[in-house]
Amino acid sequence: MIEAHELTKYFDKFLAVDHITFKVEPGSIFAILGPNGAGKTTTVRMLTSILRPTSGWASLAGYDVVKHPTAVRSKVGVLTEQHGLYERMKGAEYLNFFARIYHLSAAARDNRPLQLMEHFGLSDALDKRLGEYSKGMKQKLALVRAMLHDPPVLLLDEPTSAMDPQSAKLVREAIKDLQLAERTIAITTHNLTEAQSLADRIAVIRKGRIIANGTFKELSERFVGAPLMELHVTEQLNGAVQELQPLVDVIDQGEDWLRYRTPNPPIDNPNVIRRLMGAGLNIVTLSEVTRSLEDVYLQIVEEDEGLEKKNNVQHDGVN
Amino acid sequence: MSSMTESIEHPLIVQPDAPQNVREAVRQTLSNAMIITRREMRDSFRDWRIMAPIFLLTLIFPLLANVMTRMFIGFFEDNGAENLLPQLLPLMPMIVGFFPISISLVIALETFVGEKERLSLEPLLSTPLTNTELYLGKTFAAMLPPLMASYVGVTIYMSGLIFGAQQWRPPLLLVIQIVLLTTVQALVMVTGAVVVSSQTTSTRAANLLASFIIIPMSMLVIFESIIMVQPYRRYLLWYVSLGLVVTVVLLIRMGARIFNREELLGRSLDQLNLRWAWRTFWAQFRGLDGDFTLRRWYRESVFPTLKQLKTPAGVTAICLLVAFVGGWIAAGVWTVDLKQFDANDETLLDRLQYWFELGQNNPQLIILAVAQNVRVLIAATILGIFTFGVLALILEMVPFALLGFILGQVILNGLSPLPFLLAVLPHGVVEIPAIALAGAAALRLGSIITHPPDQMTVGEAWLRALGDTVKIGVGVVFPMLVIAALLEVLLTPRVVEFVLSM
Numbered sequence A: 001m002i003e004a005h006e007l008t009k010y011f012d013k014f015l016a017v018d019h020i021t022f023k024v025e026p027g028s029i030f031a032i033l034g035p036n037g038a039g040k041t042t043t044v045r046m047l048t049s050i051l052r053p054t055s056g057w058a059s060l061a062g063y064d065v066v067k068h069p070t071a072v073r074s075k076v077g078v079l080t081e082q083h084g085l086y087e088r089m090k091g092a093e094y095l096n097f098f099a100r101i102y103h104l105s106a107a108a109r110d111n112r113p114l115q116l117m118e119h120f121g122l123s124d125a126l127d128k129r130l131g132e133y134s135k136g137m138k139q140k141l142a143l144v145r146a147m148l149h150d151p152p153v154l155l156l157d158e159p160t161s162a163m164d165p166q167s168a169k170l171v172r173e174a175i176k177d178l179q180l181a182e183r184t185i186a187i188t189t190h191n192l193t194e195a196q197s198l199a200d201r202i203a204v205i206r207k208g209r210i211i212a213n214g215t216f217k218e219l220s221e222r223f224v225g226a227p228l229m230e231l232h233v234t235e236q237l238n239g240a241v242q243e244l245q246p247l248v249d250v251i252d253q254g255e256d257w258l259r260y261r262t263p264n265p266p267i268d269n270p271n272v273i274r275r276l277m278g279a280g281l282n283i284v285t286l287s288e289v290t291r292s293l294e295d296v297y298l299q300i301v302e303e304d305e306g307l308e309k310k311n312n313v314q315h316d317g318v319n
Numbered sequence B: 001m002s003s004m005t006e007s008i009e010h011p012l013i014v015q016p017d018a019p020q021n022v023r024e025a026v027r028q029t030l031s032n033a034m035i036i037t038r039r040e041m042r043d044s045f046r047d048w049r050i051m052a053p054i055f056l057l058t059l060i061f062p063l064l065a066n067v068m069t070r071m072f073i074g075f076f077e078d079n080g081a082e083n084l085l086p087q088l089l090p091l092m093p094m095i096v097g098f099f100p101i102s103i104s105l106v107i108a109l110e111t112f113v114g115e116k117e118r119l120s121l122e123p124l125l126s127t128p129l130t131n132t133e134l135y136l137g138k139t140f141a142a143m144l145p146p147l148m149a150s151y152v153g154v155t156i157y158m159s160g161l162i163f164g165a166q167q168w169r170p171p172l173l174l175v176i177q178i179v180l181l182t183t184v185q186a187l188v189m190v191t192g193a194v195v196v197s198s199q200t201t202s203t204r205a206a207n208l209l210a211s212f213i214i215i216p217m218s219m220l221v222i223f224e225s226i227i228m229v230q231p232y233r234r235y236l237l238w239y240v241s242l243g244l245v246v247t248v249v250l251l252i253r254m255g256a257r258i259f260n261r262e263e264l265l266g267r268s269l270d271q272l273n274l275r276w277a278w279r280t281f282w283a284q285f286r287g288l289d290g291d292f293t294l295r296r297w298y299r300e301s302v303f304p305t306l307k308q309l310k311t312p313a314g315v316t317a318i319c320l321l322v323a324f325v326g327g328w329i330a331a332g333v334w335t336v337d338l339k340q341f342d343a344n345d346e347t348l349l350d351r352l353q354y355w356f357e358l359g360q361n362n363p364q365l366i367i368l369a370v371a372q373n374v375r376v377l378i379a380a381t382i383l384g385i386f387t388f389g390v391l392a393l394i395l396e397m398v399p400f401a402l403l404g405f406i407l408g409q410v411i412l413n414g415l416s417p418l419p420f421l422l423a424v425l426p427h428g429v430v431e432i433p434a435i436a437l438a439g440a441a442a443l444r445l446g447s448i449i450t451h452p453p454d455q456m457t458v459g460e461a462w463l464r465a466l467g468d469t470v471k472i473g474v475g476v477v478f479p480m481l482v483i484a485a486l487l488e489v490l491l492t493p494r495v496v497e498f499v500l501s502m
Helices: A040-047 A069-074 A091-101 A106-119 A135-147 A165-180 A192-198 A216-224 A240-244 A265-278 A293-318 B022-045 B048-078 B082-088 B091-117 B121-125 B131-163 B172-199 B203-209 B211-228 B236-258 B261-265 B274-286 B294-308 B310-333 B345-361 B364-386 B390-412 B418-450 B458-500
Strands: A002-011 A014-024 A029-033 A055-060 A076-079 A153-157 A184-189 A201-206 A209-214 A228-233 A249-253 A257-261 A283-288
Touching: A002 A040, A014 A040, A014 A055, A014 A184, A014 A201, A014 A209, A029 A192, A040 A055, A040 A153, A040 A184, A069 A076, A076 A135, A091 A106, A091 A135, A091 B022, A106 A135, A135 A153, A135 A165, A165 A184, A165 A192, A184 A192, A192 A293, A201 A216, A201 A293, A209 A216, A209 A293, A216 A293, A228 A265, A240 A249, A240 A257, A240 A265, A265 A283, B022 B048, B022 B131, B048 B082, B048 B091, B048 B131, B091 B121, B091 B131, B091 B172, B091 B203, B091 B211, B091 B261, B121 B261, B131 B172, B131 B236, B172 B203, B172 B211, B172 B236, B203 B211, B211 B236, B236 B418, B274 B458, B294 B458, B310 B390, B310 B418, B364 B390, B364 B418, B364 B458, B390 B418, B418 B458
Parallel strands: A029 A184, A029 A201, A076 A153, A153 A184
Antiparallel strands: A002 A014, A002 A055, A201 A209, A228 A257, A228 A283, A249 A257
């Protein structure tokens, strides 16, 4: 489990992380989204006991990140933003080096790298120097390094960046497998599709603050409203829309189509269909307009920017 | 369960047992450090840019030095100066040993900052290795290949002389001395360079800062060479070695103390921020928020700082006492017959009378007395900055050793110690505590870099200590020295005169 409470980090006078609080349960995936410089990497570094929080606390796998840094680091697998491999080493040597640091048993030192490298399609590259690896291979090897000691907690920074679609899919499946094995996983990413497909909960971080935190459904309902439905009919709608207004919130319409919002599609949709058919209209299609995490994310950031501007104006007014 | 994971209850990791005792803890630390060392050494051995100079300096340079030495021997013999050879021959193995260890500087400087530049440091910092293990692992890795090269180089060179036509037979103690000096020099350079490397953000900056290691080390080698050519003074080289060992211990302590993950990934020495430096210094010197009044300054800033100097003041006081007792003991060993100087109360009185009149007629003597003390204390403080405070203490111990020596001579010659004590004590009551306080502040300033307080960079800790030193100097030591000078010029001679004329 990962838990952070009012976690704050100042670099001199610069506030990098501002009182963030979140919790990641075992067997779940938590995605941290945010623009560059938002405080994602600083947060990860505090969680791995590399940086000391200025205030607040965090625990990882039950260990306090300040009081038990060594225990924390032995329980976490970290994929850093830059994979940072030793280019003159061979794949097998590199993994053996980290296996020794993590005190893997002799048998595990022999088997575990082979097993993981095979899983990620890198078994042929074990004897190659890392300088000869492609970008994607390096990224996969860095992920193998993070998983080498089979940690209960994984912190993955951009896990599929620089990978071809096939490799990215492989890595996403691996992350899902880890989730099934009750590992606690936090990922930071710019890839919103990936976050949407992997994460149970999503936090959006901006200027060091968590400005939104919840499941995708919760976030999309909160920031882009209730589900949006699109309906097509065979004839012109004319005045039929007026009859729907008490039922649902029609937000847009054309000659033979309309869009409406409803917080409860299973109840409202049949009623809408009944009314329109009662008005003599034949329904061609009724479907939910797909909303992506990108829409939600942009809306969240936009709202926060607006809020910030408003606060600045008020602040200037007071001054 | 996936093929990639094991049961959480049955992890792959064989956690080493918690160490039962210090020995076990040390063994575990060294074992973990050696994981780093082995990897780094393997990396070094694969880098031709490191191996080529080591190879040349290990194999080719000793052979060239050997040829050169033979030419010198021939030259000396041809000119009838072969009796100088025992003095000069040991110089070359020192140089042959020193060149390969200079490579250690290159490796050590690169050790942390190079990884930072290649972005491979963070994965390493995310592992459960402790700061000490990382630091020691890197230090060993930087030191071992050049040191081995150095030993091989010296062996090749000396073998050439021992088994060659010269049949040189160096005394075993000389060989041990050369090997020891080479080893401790390597240790000083590596530990110093690792400290630099862990505090910079670029290899370029680390290389530029390396001059702070190379220049003193080069001067040291020249100093050692001067001693080496004087066989009857070679015993001094043991003291040099001891001094270097102490320096290594202090540098390791400093390195281990200031090495932390946050510093490695964050702060840097690359830019000298004078504005920040001045603000930090001034804030510490002032030590006050709000309006400045002299009374508030003393109460809220100077006196609390004096309290903080308790430990270094204690150390300084003990050192001054040891120096005094040492001088006294030395007087027993080298007793001087004072009667030859016609020393008695009358002559002493005459001289003090002269000084008294001199002081009366020349009030600038007071300024001279203050200036002399201030100059010595500033010089001691500056020397202390570069020597972890050690030279500051030594410089201040010298007059106390002399006082002990003179008092010892007076008593051993059967003279009354009273005139001597009277000539020292009236102003000494103020001057001695002032010197002890200045020494304490200098000791703290010099040694703070080896143990900066938690959450403070070395630079910040040092600037704050400098602020405290200047504060104590201006607020306490200087006024005390002025009072002492007034007493010394105006009161001390009168007291002596009064007592002796009774």
